[in-house]
Amino acid sequence: MTSHDQKYTAAGNELNASFLAAKKRSDEVLAKLDTHPGEFRMLTGDRPTGRLHLGHYFGSIKGRVEMQNRGVNTNIIIADYQVITDRDTTEHISDNVLNMVLDYMAAGIDPEKTMMFTHSAVPAENQLLLPFLSLVTEAELHRNPTVKSEMEASGHALTGLLLTYPVHQACDILFCKANVVPIGKDNLPHVEITRTIARRFNERYAPTNPVFPEPAAILSDAPEIPGLDGRKMSKSYGNSIMLGATAEETAKLIKKSPTDSERTITYDPVNRPQVSALLTTAALCSGREPEDIAAEIGAAGAGALKKYVIETVNEFLAPHRERRAELAKDMDSIRDILHDGNRRANEIAEATLDEVRSAMGMKY
Numbered sequence: 001m002t003s004h005d006q007k008y009t010a011a012g013n014e015l016n017a018s019f020l021a022a023k024k025r026s027d028e029v030l031a032k033l034d035t036h037p038g039e040f041r042m043l044t045g046d047r048p049t050g051r052l053h054l055g056h057y058f059g060s061i062k063g064r065v066e067m068q069n070r071g072v073n074t075n076i077i078i079a080d081y082q083v084i085t086d087r088d089t090t091e092h093i094s095d096n097v098l099n100m101v102l103d104y105m106a107a108g109i110d111p112e113k114t115m116m117f118t119h120s121a122v123p124a125e126n127q128l129l130l131p132f133l134s135l136v137t138e139a140e141l142h143r144n145p146t147v148k149s150e151m152e153a154s155g156h157a158l159t160g161l162l163l164t165y166p167v168h169q170a171c172d173i174l175f176c177k178a179n180v181v182p183i184g185k186d187n188l189p190h191v192e193i194t195r196t197i198a199r200r201f202n203e204r205y206a207p208t209n210p211v212f213p214e215p216a217a218i219l220s221d222a223p224e225i226p227g228l229d230g231r232k233m234s235k236s237y238g239n240s241i242m243l244g245a246t247a248e249e250t251a252k253l254i255k256k257s258p259t260d261s262e263r264t265i266t267y268d269p270v271n272r273p274q275v276s277a278l279l280t281t282a283a284l285c286s287g288r289e290p291e292d293i294a295a296e297i298g299a300a301g302a303g304a305l306k307k308y309v310i311e312t313v314n315e316f317l318a319p320h321r322e323r324r325a326e327l328a329k330d331m332d333s334i335r336d337i338l339h340d341g342n343r344r345a346n347e348i349a350e351a352t353l354d355e356v357r358s359a360m361g362m363k364y
Contacts, residue, residue, distance in 0.1 A: 022188055025216040029180055037071035042218075043178035045077035048096035049087065052103045053240035054313075055225035055233035058284050063182055063220060065108035072180070074114040075345075076104065077172050081119040081126070085162045086150055101334050103243045106324035111337045115176075117345035118338065124349035125175040131356060132167050132174075135200040136193065141166060144189050170194040174212050175349045182218040191217040205359040211352075226280055228257035230273030241281070244324055247314045254278070254310050259302040267294040275305065282309045285316035 033040060044064060046056065068074040078097050083090060101116060109116070119126065141147060144166045151158045161168075166189070173181055173194050181191050198212035205211070224232060227239025234240060239257075241250055258274050267290045269276040279290035282305075286293070297304050327334065357363050 018192060019185070019188065022192070022217050023219055026219040029216050029218055033067075033070060033072065038073070040180045041073040041075070041176060041178045042067055042180045042182065043075045043077065043173045043176060043215075044182055045079050045172065046100060047079045047082050048093055048100055049083055050092075050096060050235040051099055051242045051244055053233060053235065053242050054281065054284070055227075055240060056103075057107060057243060058225050059184070059220070060182065061104065061107045061109075064114070067182070068110060068113050069108075075176055075178065076109065076114060076116045078116065078118045079172070082165065082168065085159070085165050097338070098331065098334055099244060101338055102324050102327055103320075105327055105334075105337075106243070106320045111341065115341050115344050116338060117341040119172075121342040122175070122345045122349050124346065124353040125171055126168075127353055128171040128175055128349075128356065129164065129168060131201070131360065132170055132197050133164060135197050135204070136167060138163075140193065140196075144193065145186070146190065166190055166193045167197065170197045173215055174198055175352050176345070177213055177352065179213040179215050180218050181215050182220055184220050184224075188217055188219070191215060201356075201359075205356075209359075211355050211359055225284070226269075226273070226277035228254065228274075228277060228281070230258075230277045241313060241317075243317065243320055245317075246321070247318075250313055250317070251310045254306050254313065257306070259305070263301050264299050265294045265297040265301065265305050267291045275302070278305055278309050282312045285312045 029040070042064075044060060046052070046060075052061070064074060064076065078100055080090075080093055080097060083093060097118060104114075104116060105111070141163050147158075147163060147165060150162055150165075169190050170193060173191075174197070181194075183191060195214040198214045201212055202210040227233035227237055228241070229237065229239045231237055231239060241253060245253070257278060259278070260272060260275060262272070262275075265275060265279070266272060267276050267279050269280075276290065279293055282288070282293050283290040293308065297308060354363075
């Protein structure tokens with residue numbers, strides 16, 4: 001084995017050990033959630049780069065509503081500053097933010113129980129970035145998978161904001177002292193670097209009276225939702241079913257989705273990704289198994305499958321659309337809810353920053 005191979009193997013073993021440790025913590029947290037939900041503060045969020053879709057709903061929003069209703073202290077950040085980590089414009093951002101609040105509420109997020117707020121409106125949270133940056137190395141930032149993949153995909157020089165993206169996320173989590181963060185496995189490195197920052201800050205500045213908890217990742221078992229073309233559901237691919245789309249828009253999108261030349265419908269994600277994506281979408285919205293739907297449609301073909309998917313998705317989204325339309329009649333109330341969330345977030349952030357400055361001996 002070459003030294004390169006040994007390094008590769010060692011890195012793989014380290015990643016596996018890190019995942020196993022995170023999985024153990026996740027399982028322990030989940031075991032406590034039902035009996036002691038009040039002990040947990042959750043932070044999660046989205047970037048307002050467009051409208052929310054079914055992938056967001058099944059991948060994260062549904063779980064947030066369940067956490068909220070269990071009695072967990074839930075907080076949702078609309079990460080508007082993070083839009084410019086990889087985009088050159090903030091066009092439509094205000095509209096995207098307000099539509100996110102609409103979709104959150106239509107899905108069951110209660111602003112009385114869940115604080116919703118925006119990055120840019122909470123200066124004290126963003127000010128934590130300065131001391132936190134001193135706690136990580138450049139090499140640690142470059143190793144972050146999101147930073148690496150975005151740098152490769154962007155095709156241009158790495159911006160300072162993209163490089164420090166993981167630290168900015170640590171600010172999001174730690175300003176409100178969140179101790180649980182629901183994520184998919186791919187985002188585990190973000191929580192791990194947040195844990196590192198919290199630990200290093202406490203060790204360096206507050207060894208006898210720690211300021212920050214070391215948050216645990218709650219590893220989601222939600223499936224990755226495929227888009228209508230078989231790829232990952234993504235706004236940038238144009239393969240997403242938006243939560244706020246009309247029944248007609250949804251039907252048109254599904255009718256246009258690609259399938260294959262084989263007549264009989266079968267569920268085979270590897271060999272028939274496009275057909276299987278439609279079956280997965282129908283299964284999630286109906287609560288059925290994709291194999292059962294495929295068997296039911298059988299030789300009726302892609303036309304019958306698309307008809308079933310359209311009916312199932314539209315039936316599932318009908319209550320969401322109805323609630324959303326009702327909420328949208330009073331956009332001033334939506335703005336008031338966001339302003340109140342921003343006010344509450346500022347109070348928390350300023351108190352945390354005050355603690356940080358005290359721990360660092362910077363209260364004059």
